[in-house]
Amino acid sequence: MALTDDDIERLRADTPGVENVSHFNHSKCSLPSKRVLGKIVDHLQREAAIGPSEAGDLATADIEAARDAAAQLLNALPQEIALTGSGSQGWGAAFAALPHLKPGDRLLTSRHEWGGNLSMMKRAAEKAGANVEYVPCREDGTVSPEALATMIDDRVKLVALTWLPANGGLINPVAEIGEVTRAAGVPYFVDAGQALGQIEADVGAIGCDILKGTGRKFLRGPRGTAILYIRKSFLDTLDPVTTDVFSAPWEEGGPKLREDARRFETSEKPVALQIGLGEAIRQALEIGIADIRSRIKAKSEKLRTELSQIAGVTLLDLGGEKSGLVSFSVSRLSATELRKRLARKNINVASIAAAYCPVEMAERGFSEVARASVSYLTTDEEIDRLADAMRTL
Ligand SMILES: Cc1ncc(COP(=O)(O)O)c(C=O)c1O
Known part of the structure; x- marks a missing residue:
């Protein structure tokens, strides 16, 4: 059964970190639950x-x-x-x-x-x-x-x-x-x-x-x-x-x-x-991995749509069906600098260095990329917050 808003609210209530940060770094380390x-x-x-x-x-x-x-x-x-x-x-x-x-x-x-x-x-x-x-x-x-x-x-x-x-x-x-x-x-x-x-x-x-x-x-x-x-x-x-x-x-x-x-x-x-x-x-x-996947798919699609509408942002993801890892670049701002500036607003994203994926990054001419990753915990409000913060940069 698909995850409902009530399910997500319950799961977020069991996750202390969501009170402090808008976390888009689940693909580096996600936020642990109180239960764990x-x-x-x-x-x-x-x-x-x-x-x-x-x-x-x-x-x-x-x-x-x-x-x-x-x-x-x-x-x-x-x-x-x-x-x-x-x-x-x-x-x-x-x-x-x-x-x-x-x-x-x-x-x-x-x-x-x-x-x-x-x-x-x-x-x-x-x-x-x-x-x-x-x-x-x-x-x-x-x-x-x-x-x-x-x-x-x-x-x-x-x-x-x-x-x-x-x-x-x-x-x-x-x-x-x-x-x-x-x-x-x-x-x-x-x-x-x-x-x-x-x-x-x-x-x-x-x-x-x-x-x-x-x-x-x-x-x-x-x-x-x-x-x-x-x-x-x-x-x-x-x-x-x-x-x-x-x-x-x-x-x-x-x-x-x-x-x-x-x-x-x-x-x-x-x-x-x-x-x-x-x-x-x-x-x-x-929770069910299939339901987790559906929710991640929906949230990452929304995030891609929001980011694609921001001037200066270029989405970099390849492939047909995509995962919850959203990669992009921002004109005149390095991924490392972007990560630092968003961190000051309590928004966590990652900057991915070439060493993580050296052959592909070299082939595409990237020294680093920005990556915002969603989980089933991610809400539309958090996505809007990230998009708003990006607009002000
Ligand atoms: C595809 C992939 N493989 C391996 C790793 C590294 O995993 P570990 O630090 O557990 O060795 C990562 C970490 O980001 C990854 O994205």
């Missing part, structure tokens, strides 16, 4: 009261409940989920665990790839004498599955796709790319950093082997939490570079690698934050 905050603080207080380790022992079921919620979110099995500290950490650990690259091997990605993933691929490729190549885009700016299909050969060791790039509203055809990788039997990594909690993510429908996303963005979970999905049938191709007493405990005279995705977890973990992540995912599932 309460879970985190409760656990920290328990740690102080009875000892952090002892409180951790009592929280085992809560951590597993967070894993179950993450599995439900992705239509995966709990054994396919690792809880990590950041999305890049999870992606990097899985990438580093792939079989060693050889000279001439090929890593295929798109020009929108997240800068962190690119840096890992580039560094590994350079050391091995392998190559990182970019799959051409269709006219609307999305990655072309047809072009990818023509690039596949037996030297391709990975296809990596950023589903919703950080620098705008583009949505890549993640499942169509998955059809190509599945038919070719090539490992497929999906960066769902901006997707989780914003758009429905079914790993079966996507056909990926690895998918990662973060807690702090559209899921409204705490910073320092992320989800790494590893397809069950793919797990044994991955040999983690680092292990510890949890991921590979010493058994019968030697280390025994865990037989599930937890081989990518560590013994020490931010228990309070992972409990908070579980609560945030449950909250998103209760």
Whole structure:
């Protein structure tokens, strides 16, 4: 059922931050709810009261409940989920665990790839004498599955796709790319950093082997939490570079690698934050991801319409159907300066540096772009406030 104004009012009443700021930075970090905050603080207080380790022992079921919620979110099995500290950490650990690259091997990605993933691929490729190549885009700016299909050969060791790039509203055809990788039997990594909690993510429908996303963005979970999905049938191709007493405990005279995705977890973990992540995912599932997507779509369309009517503002989003990330430039004002000026009016937007999306930004000649992102919490009044503030700049 679609989200009603009453629903939004109730959800905003449970979000302390909306009293202080008009937040258009959900794609960097969203505003947490009291409900999630309460879970985190409760656990920290328990740690102080009875000892952090002892409180951790009592929280085992809560951590597993967070894993179950993450599995439900992705239509995966709990054994396919690792809880990590950041999305890049999870992606990097899985990438580093792939079989060693050889000279001439090929890593295929798109020009929108997240800068962190690119840096890992580039560094590994350079050391091995392998190559990182970019799959051409269709006219609307999305990655072309047809072009990818023509690039596949037996030297391709990975296809990596950023589903919703950080620098705008583009949505890549993640499942169509998955059809190509599945038919070719090539490992497929999906960066769902901006997707989780914003758009429905079914790993079966996507056909990926690895998918990662973060807690702090559209899921409204705490910073320092992320989800790494590893397809069950793919797990044994991955040999983690680092292990510890949890991921590979010493058994019968030697280390025994865990037989599930937890081989990518560590013994020490931010228990309070992972409990908070579980609560945030449950909250998103209760609201309904499809309804969240509908509301974000409507609000981001309104925001694009408002911005397009302001003199000096140019919308920069590519693609057909767009996400809740709205990118634009303002004539004679840098994105960094815009962000600072709006912050003085308690309006939060982001300036996206070229390093976040280096290939695409260089191709389009941008050193940075302004980004205003909406969530289901965003109201028309907030959009009007942002538009009014922009007019006065
Ligand atoms: C598409 C995408 N991938 C990855 C990241 C980075 O995620 P993390 O900081 O959790 O590594 C971001 C952050 O903005 C992102 O937009």
